[in-house]
Amino acid sequence: MEMVYHEEDNSYENVHYASVRTVESKICSDEDRKVAAAELGIKRYRLAAVILGLLCMLQAALIIFLLISLFSERDEFKRTNLDVEAGLKNLTDERDDLKRKMNNLAQKGWEYFNGSFYYISSTKKNWQESRDDCLQKGADLVIINSKEEQNFTTKFKKSMWIGLTDSETEGTWKWVDGTPLTKRYWHSEEPNGGERENCGNTYHYPSENSLNDSPCYSSHYWICEMKISP
């Protein structure tokens, strides 16, 4: 019988038994490896599952965030849209009111020029009564702001009261809205009436510079202005 010598414990062993033991230990270590490999596989699977779960949660969070943003943007858009619609309705109402007002004024003989309507009287009154008539119509005696407007007043070829007076302080001419006279369209040698002539009119209408000072109690036609655009 063949024997194997073991130096570590100074013993002999049957060769057959020794080889059986080697095979057994080898089988054992293969199983360990398989178990270890299986455990590693499970760990990897778990890790993949966790990562997948996290990605799903991230995706869900992203979808929720995008939905919230989308809804809040939609609400903001709805609000803006409502504001715009309300603004548009206001503007449309204003435009319709203005159209009605303009048609009404035109029918009553008012003349449109450069953002204002003008009424030219066909009777004569003193300056204050003339102004009162304009005020009662929702207007005032004309305030002349430009050469064009000055030319517009002369085309009626009438001596008309305008919204100009120095009744408050002699020599300090003011328009009826309180603004001082800056653009001067006085006729030559006017104003010449001193304390006797404190109200302005278009007495010298054939000339471009038609303005004159007259006694406020005297009777003239008058011209009212109603501003439509600011």
Ligand code: 2F8
């Ligand atoms: O010639 C200018 C002069 O004409 C008239 O007087 C004659 C005017 N009078 C009235 O309007 C009442 C003056 O104001 C004017 O200066």
Ligand code: CA
């Ligand atoms: Ca005068």
